[in-house]
Amino acid sequence: MNAIEVNGVSKCYGQVKALNGVSFSVAPGEVFGLIGPDGAGKTTMFRILCSLLLPDAGTASVDGFDVVREMKQVRRRVGYMPGRFSLYQDLTVAENLKFFATLFGTTVEAGYDSIRAIYSQIEPFSNRRAGALSGGMKQKLALSCALVHQPSVLFLDEPTTGVDPVSRKELWDMLGMLRERGITIVASTPYLDEVRRCDRVAFLQEGRVQCIDTAERVLERYWQPSHNSPITHRLTTNSRLTPQPPPFQGGGEGYATECIQASEVTVPLLEREGDTRRAGGESERAVGAEFGGESERAVGDEFGAESVPVISVSHLVKAFGSFRAVDDISFEVRRGEIFGFLGANGAGKTTAMHMLTGLNQPTSGTGTVVGFDICTEHEQIKRHIGYMSQKFALYEDLTVAENIRLFAGIYGMDDKEIAHKTDVLLKRLHFEDHKHALVRSLPLGWKQKLAFSVAIFHEPGVVFLDEPTGGVDPDTRRQFWELIYDAAARGITVFVTTHYMDEAEYCNRISIMVDGKIKAIGTPDELKQQFRQPDMDHVFTYLARQAKRGMRAHNPAIGMAGYQCLIPNGIGTNINNITTQP
Amino acid sequence: MSKVSEGLTHSAPSLVGRAGGESLGGESLGGESLRGESLGKKSRGRVPFPSPFWAFVQKEARHILRDRRTMLILFGMPVVLMLLFGFAITNDVKNVRTVIVTSRLTPQTQAALQRLAASEYFTIVATVPTPQEAEQLIRRQKADLYLTPYPKGQGSGWHITVDGADPNMAQQWATYAQAIIGRSGLTSNSPLVLTPSLKLLYNPQMRSAYNFVPAIMGMLLMLVCAMMTSISIVREKERGTMEVLLVSPVRPLMVIVAKAIPYLVLAFAVLIIILLMGHYVLAVPLAGSLVWIVLVSVIYILLALSLGLLISNIAQTQLVALLLSAMVLLLPVVMLSGMLFPIESMPRVLQWISAIMPPRYYIEAMRKLMIMGVGIQAVLREVLVLCAMTVVLLTVALVKFKVRLD
Amino acid sequence: MLKYLLQKEFLQIRRNAFLPRLILLFPIVMMCVIPWVMNQEVKNIRVCVVDNDRSTTSQQLVHRIEASNYFMFTGRQPTYAEALHAIETSRADIVLVVPRGYGKGRSQVLIAANAVNGTKGSIGANYLSQMMAPSTQTSAATAPSIHTLYNPGQDYKVFMIPALFAILTMLMCGFLPTLNIVGEKEAGTIEQMNVTPVPKWAFILAKLIPYWLIALFVITACLVLSWAVYGITCQGPLALVYLLALLLALFFSSLGLIISNYSSTMQQAIFVMWFFVVCMMLLSGLFTPTRSMPSWAYLTTYVNPMYYFIDAIRTVFVRGGGFAAIAHQVLALVGIGSIMAVWAVVSYKKNN
Known part of the structure; x- marks a missing residue:
């Protein structure tokens, strides 16, 4: 029996078809990736699988239980970390974790092993209120809260957004451990290296499954070709649009x-x-x-x-x-x-x-x-200066043009200039059709591009x-x-x-x-030369592991397991020395 | 799977312990404290209640306790309201600013004026030659009424001209002034008549506290339960934690019940503060049975909680929940429940509307139980209405409670 | 720059699914309903009679009660105890016991009123006793005559409608801005604003101006409705009413912003605001005369803008006073308002 069975599931929000006849199945103990661009319907899929949303058509079952009819059984068996998972800001780190552990009928103690790699980094701050943590630390705590119990099926909707590379690797190591224990994991992620750690991957686009296969093949067949063309296309348009830059003077x-x-x-x-x-x-x-x-x-x-x-x-x-x-x-x-x-x-x-x-x-x-x-x-x-904050920086209840107008106006541009530059900008971003769309309705990637363009609109x-x-x-x-x-x-x-x-x-x-x-x-x-590492990833990993704040020292065994081979022996021992020193 | 986790439980503490030992003292504290806490939790977990439920209650209690300012207001509000209503807000006739319009005083009018000035009710603030000037003073809010002696030859007496902006007070001022000035005249020629004997039941000193203490109870309990519950549920929706709670194995009903419990306790605390303050500071009697007072309050609190739940179903954002409960719920409740204004004087339509205001019945019942000291049978109608409303609202709220997103 | 910020505020209010409806409907509904409710007149007092006399005189008494506007005759009870029971089950407010021999003028009636609501009980009992002894008022020759200024019909609505102006301005301009900044804080957009060169005063002003306009709308709606529904018009210059409303709006919107600058959550902000509002309202003379307050409470009116507003608006609206009559209050409102506005600007921190 498959852990997850999805048959022809469709879901509409008003006119928008979020999911359109999606079918796939996941075997028990599999790590299954859901990937695709923003607005492809990933979150909707997760919510349907968690029995939080009712599909308009089609059936889905988790662990053999129908998500529509047997909601209670489904909810007893799944663990879910929503994309915008948020903690209780006014509770401390330890209290948050304890609450979620108890909520899922386990204790922090029992689940500690499965979260150690990540939780140990925020443990020094266990008496701090979650609201006072930095963005990435919040995400780590949220992850710990989602992983502290061991459900039979675990749904993770973009769990590593805003998490540093080292912790991401540690998280996926942990997921690997959970998989060994027979837990089925469905995760979505925008990181390609994480996609590669999935056993199988479904590529969703515009509410349809484009392909289900191993990560490598999906990436080769669907991800790359379909994304190469827009780039080249965009390049040509760009060069047509902006005046050809003068040849570069060395x-x-x-x-x-x-x-x-x-x-x-x-x-x-x-x-x-x-x-x-x-x-x-x-x-x-x-x-x-x-x-x-x-x-x-x-x-x-x-x-x-x-x-x-x-x-x-x-x-x-x-x-x-x-x-x-x-x-x-x-x-x-x-x-x-x-x-x-x-x-x-x-x-x-x-x-x-x-x-x-x-x-x-x-x-x-x-x-x-x-x-x-x-x-x-x-x-x-x-x-x-221009600034784009970690939290989303534009007003969601204003339209694209209104947001631009507001920020341009703040920097003292006049109406005429704003109108002209807005048109140019929207043309460059290919946003002309969405000039009067509410920012709330745009996919995340568009919002971010827009936010950046707004941040540099006044040529800071x-x-x-x-x-x-x-x-x-x-x-x-x-x-x-x-x-x-x-x-x-x-x-x-x-x-x-x-x-x-x-x-x-x-x-x-x-x-x-x-x-x-x-x-x-x-x-x-x-x-790279200085630290004798092959790429930035390793440079970062090498340096970040020296952190004392995160208490990585507590788990050299787990944390280093995957990377020991990459680090020259001498340095490896060196790290251990550094990190275990009081 | 359970086997695996058992094994893990075994190994986890030793690992943590070792790690803690090796690291900095300060850092190990974090680990230790967490472990200690979770162990404590385990031993506490033997209570017959499902432990996720209590974790919930604890969590909710922490939310409330952490927000110091709200707590301060919640407990300060009853105290301040009681003090204000008890001591500051009165309709007594006192310090009425009086102007005398005169050019010439006769000994008789002189005597009347002296009586007036001697009384605690009136203060003579000015003497002006013409009524026009007196009226100017009233218009500028420098005086409340003026007295004009009858013109010469029309006997001795006064015209009282009073600022009628506040009709009730105007009437009272005039009556008082009339009584004081006219006293001497009356005694001379009035025949001895048998006056009806008056008896003011339950509140012989006519203290307003008797009337408003039940009203404050009705308002504050509604505020605590309906407003705070609805906001706390909507906040979880807004922040996205509701999704996780729904997916957890805890039944949605339990989520709601657990949320309600701390507010129930809070409402109780507020109730006790009001009762204690009312009884010991404002000397309001607790004539009826305390058991019934508390029981009826419980029904009312439950009703308010269901209302809060209902609002949280309708509202999608905290802003809407706040405005709904503050402006659309609280205001009509204050205005139409007989809290401040008598229901009998309202137009018929509004009387009908007030019939569906739950606090109306609660306040009525409390006035009877606390002040009049009647038995439960006298408030049976009110209690039954409250019960019926609670059942209906709770059912609607639970039926409408969404176990899924939409 | 202010123009763009203002535009944003207006768009945000307009886009909100709930706010425009609230701003539009709330004052109208309130104006149509509340004046009827805010009525301290004592009316429809239920009287129950225990007639031990059963004479024609006592019959006449009952007829007089039935004929009166103030009273509703709710029936006879055989004994006083049963009549008391009627009070306990809210079937009556006052019991009138007619003793044996009343008709022969040998004894007087007993009036027992439910005085839990002291005002209602005593006023009702007094009315009734006046009615019992109509002949005592014959000595009117020496009794002072009474003349009521400004409100000859003794209409309570005339008193309450200006109060309603205050309440509505307070609710619309106090609570909405409170929620505004906290809302931006919770959404995180305030951080983006803080990195822009927007001067603090411009940011705050852009937040305040929409609520002032809302105040103007509310006052206009109130004036129109009070004329159309109740036939009550402003006695003094209308411009003064607007001036006062703007000054009160300045105070409350600034107070709202100050509170939201110091609060981290909406709930906190609204509770603190609510606390201040209730205290200010109760101590302002809105319902009860300030002069009856004990001196400690009366002292607080010196810093209570609601007090000045209520005083001034009643002078203008009811008594028809001109600017000279309210100059003192206007000055006080300007003073308190500008202090609060400055505080609002200062307490908003762009840089920690």
């Missing part, structure tokens, strides 16, 4: 040279990586074609010569009580650079970004952004992006990065945090934060 601009180096180094590396990096490579080539541009934009003139950094920070500290969220960081970002600001969840990235954008006052240290002091001139800074000197592509499917992510490169080419400095290591490779320079300190800074290539 000299005179430090950042550009670096960019060249970066792409030169990265592309071969990506190719060497093969499958895992294919998505990145695709985009890299796209970028290569697109690269160059009007570097002599007006933005730079405001703060003088190119040698002056756009962002310059020294000994910046932010403490909340005795906890130093950001602990003495110093770095510089030059004009036109794409600066990747990496770090594990809770390493202090968002806090640092809040200080740079004038949302927070530093406890000590100094810094300037676009030539203004971050302690005293934060309102001037705000005039010259720097744009700060806090995990802009969390939860976005790979294709849209690639389009998003094209936009970033467009912006950089126009002279806008991009300061971006991300948990996608392929995205990290697109950056000119990156820094990696661990426990509030910057542990490494340089071009992706430099870092």
Whole structure:
């Protein structure tokens, strides 16, 4: 008997067909992936399987029980983590976990083993209220809450959005362990490396199953070809639309040279990586074609010569009580650079970004952004920067055009200019038809592209992006990065945090934060050489494992299991030494 | 599977223990405390109730306890309301600002004025030559009434001109003034008549507290139960936790019952505060049987909880739930339940509407039980109506409660 | 810049499924219903008679009760105890016991009123006793004559409608802005706003102006309805009514924003707001005269904008006072309002 049986399930919301005759089955103990672009119907599918929604047509059964008629039995057997799973903000970490454990008829103790790898990282904060955790830590806690019991079928709707790469791997290791115990797992994910860890994958598009097969074959047959064409198409349209950038002049601009180096180094590396990096490579080539541009934009003139950094920070500290969220960081970002600001969840990235954008006052240290002091001139800074927050940044109850108009108006543009630029922008994004659509009704990837375009609508000197592509499917992510490169080419400095290591490779320079300190800074290539790792993923993993905040030290056995082979012996022992020291 | 998890339980503590030992002291504390807690939980888990249920109740209680400001308001509100109604809000005639319009005083009018000034009811604030000026003073809210002596030759007496903006008070002021000024005149020529003897039952001193304490109970219990329950359920919907709760093995009914329990307790606490304050600070009698007072209150609380549940079914966002319960539920309840304004004086249509207001029956029943001290049979009608309403509302709420999303 | 922010606020109010309906319907329904409800007049008092006399005089007495507007005759009871039972089961409010020999003028009646509601009980009993002894008022020659200003019909609605202006302005302009900022906080959009160069005052002003316009709408609806439904019109200059309403709206919308700046959840904000509103309303002289309050309570009226508003609006609306008559109140409202508005701007933190 199959663990999950779905036969011709359809579901409509008004006029929109969310699911259209979907059928598949999952064998017991299988890890089954549901993938597809935003709005493909994944969440609807999960909800139907959990008996939260009634299908309009077709039947579905979980563990042999019909989701319509035998709701009680189904609910007794499934575990479910919804995509927008949210914790009780006013309960502490431990209380949240305990509540969910008890809710599912188990105890934290009994389930501890299955969540140790993830929960141990937030355990030091077990008395902190969930509302005070950083975004990624919340996600980890939510995951722990969803995994603490061991149902016979587990549904995970994009469980790793906003989670750092190391923890993602640990999560999938844990899922592997659960699978060994015979638990059936259905998960959706926008990460290709996670897709590859599924036994079988169903590719959903516009409410239909396009293909069910092993991950490799699905990705080869459906994901790649169908997504290559739009890219090339978009590239050509782009070049037609925007005035052809002047040929790139090598000299005179430090950042550009670096960019060249970066792409030169990265592309071969990506190719060497093969499958895992294919998505990145695709985009890299796209970028290569697109690269160059009007570097002599007006933005730079405001703060003088190119040698002056756009962002310059020294000994910046932010403490909340005795906890130093950001602990003495110093770095510089030059004009036109794409600066990747990496770090594990809770390493202090968002806090640092809040200080740079004038949302927070530093406890000590100094810094300037676009030539203004971050302690005293934060309102001037705000005039010259763009910002896209981790939470969704646009007003959901306004239309696309209204959102643009609002933010453009705030930066002092007049109606005529706004109207003109709005049309240009929407054309470039292919959003003309959705000009008057409510933002609420757009798929996530579109919202994020729009939010970014709005953030740079006033041509700021720097744009700060806090995990802009969390939860976005790979294709849209690639389009998003094209936009970033467009912006950089126009002279806008991009300061971006991300948990996608392929995205990290697109950056000119990156820094990696661990426990509030910057542990490494340089071009992706430099870092790889410095730490003797094959790619950014491993550089990140290597550095993030030194974190003490997350108490990774408690579970070297599990955490390292999958990667030991990749790390040279000497360093491996070194890590153990570091991490087990008090 | 159970076998596997058994094995895990075995190994888990040792692993955690070791890890804790090796790491920093501070860090191990986190692990230890968690483990301690879960062990405690296990021993507590032997109570005959299903433990997820109690976890729920605990969780809900924590939500309430964590929100200090709301707690403060919840418990401060009854106290402040009781104090205000008990001491500050009165209809007594006091300090009525009086203006005398005069050019010449006779000894008789002089005497009347002295009596007026001596009384605690009136304060003479000014003496002006013309009625026009006096009227100006009233218009500017500097005075409430003015006295004009009869013109010469028409005997001695006064015209009382009173600000009629507040008709009830105007009437009372005038009556008081009339009584004080006219006293001397009356005694001279009035025949001895037998006046009817008056007897004010239950509340001989006419203290307003007797009237409003039951009313405050009706309002606050409704607020705590209906408003807070509906908001707490809608908040879970809005934040997405409801999905998880629904998918959990706990029955949806249990989710709701568990949610209601802390609010029930809270409502009880509020009830006790009001009763204690009323009895000891405002000296309101608890004439009837306490058991019945509490029992009828329980029925009312249940009713309010079902109303809250119903609202949470209709409302999709906290904003709507709040506005629904604050403006659409609470306001009519305050206005139409006889809490502040007598139902008998309302137009017929509104009297009908007020007939479906649950607090009307509760307040009525409480007034009888607490103040009049009657037995349960005298409030049987009210109690039955409340019971019927509770059953209907609870049924509708439970039937309409969605075990799925929509 | 303000223009764009304002546009956003209006669009958001309009897009909300619930708010426009509330803003439109609530004042209208309230105006049509509440004046009928807010009625302290004592009417329809149920009288039950224990007639031990059974004479023609006692019969006449019952007829007089039946004929009166104030009373409803609900029947006779054989004994006083049974009459009391009628009170206990809410079938009567007042018991009139006619003793044996009443008709011969040897004894007087006993009036026993249910005084749980003290006002109602005593007023009812007084009416009844006046009715029993109609001849005592013959000495009217020396009794002072009474003249009632402004409200000759002694219509309670005249008193309550201006109060309703205050209540509606308070509800619409107090609660909605409270929910507004907390809502943005919970949705996370406020963070995006905080990174833009929007000056604090512009942000706050853009939040306040829509509610001022709503206040204007509410007042207009109130004025029109009070004329159309109740035939009650403003005695003083209309402009003053609008001025007062705007000042009250300024105060309440600022208070709402201050509370929401300090609150983290909607529930918290609404409870705190509710607390302030109830206290201010009860201590403002809306229902009961402030002068009857004990001195400690009376002192609070000096900082209570509701008190100034109620005082001023009744002067203008009922007594027909001009600006000079309410200058003091207007000044106080301007003062308190601007302090609150400044506080609202200051308490909104763009940078921590």
